[in-house]
Amino acid sequence: MAMNSYYVSGTPFSWKVWLSLEQEEFRYNHKILRVDAGDLQASRLLAVNPRGKSPAIVHDGFKLYESPAIIEYLEDDFPGSGKPLWPRNKHKRAIGRRMANEAENYLYPQVRRMVDELLLRQDGSLDNNVIAEAKETIKLNLDMFSHNLNGNFLLGDQSSVADFTLYPLTVMILRLSARCPDYGLSSIIPASITN
Numbered sequence: 039m040a041m042n043s044y045y046v047s048g049t050p051f052s053w054k055v056w057l058s059l060e061q062e063e064f065r066y067n068h069k070i071l072r073v074d075a076g077d078l079q080a081s082r083l084l085a086v087n088p089r090g091k092s093p094a095i096v097h098d099g100f101k102l103y104e105s106p107a108i109i110e111y112l113e114d115d116f117p118g119s120g121k122p123l124w125p126r127n128k129h130k131r132a133i134g135r136r137m138a139n140e141a142e143n144y145l146y147p148q149v150r151r152m153v154d155e156l157l158l159r160q161d162g163s164l165d166n167n168v169i170a171e172a173k174e175t176i177k178l179n180l181d182m183f184s185h186n187l188n189g190n191f192l193l194g195d196q197s198s199v200a201d202f203t204l205y206p207l208t209v210m211i212l213r214l215s216a217r218c219p220d221y222g223l224s225s226i227i228p229a230s231i232t233n
């Protein structure tokens with residue numbers, strides 16, 4: 039079965055799907071898109087996702103976009119190949135889904151604000167209030183995740199979509215921290231998350 043997986047390097051939703059494909063040991067062709075080359079507006083992507091976003095997949099001619107839908111499709115269609123994306127235990131699974139939603143709904147918007155402010159703003163007028171507010175909310179959220187850590191991964195010894203959602207966001211914060219060391223961002227990531 040052939041799958042094309044469209045991916046923008048280093049971006050959180052694409053990365054989550056990539057890690058899920060790897061965990062399931064699914065065979066796929068990685069179609070790397072470059073934002074600066076205009077690939078998100080290219081007809082080959084718009085034919086798969088008219089919103090011009092990654093991730094998106096085409097599996098035996100079936101087109102799908104929106105990362106939660108793609109991940110559910112991977113779970114539905116390929117049980118048993120590779121490792122499962124969620125634990126079998128229904129309570130653990132529910133908690134994992136809750137954490138993935140928390141990461142996407144509460145943490146991601148703040149990381150995005152930080153990226154917009156620190157990396158994308160072209161006019162040089164940084165808003166320090168926005169940065170301080172985003173930093174505080176990111177810290178609160180990461181502390182909550184760190185208290186939930188239970189073993190090597192959020193749900194114990196096996197990685198799940200909860201980790202695949204949180205990990206790329208953590209790496210984005212580390213990258214921001216390396217690019218803009220004056221803001222002390224690395225200090226707000228609990229050691230239990232980076233270890």
Ligand SMILES: N[C@@H](CCC(=O)N[C@@H](CS)C(=O)NCC(=O)O)C(=O)O
Pocket residue numbers: 046049050051052078090091092093103104105106
């Ligand atoms: N809700 C979508 C979000 C997708 C998304 O925002 N993708 C980013 C890259 S990870 C993107 O393509 N951004 C380009 C843009 O917004 O133009 C999902 O879960 O797949």
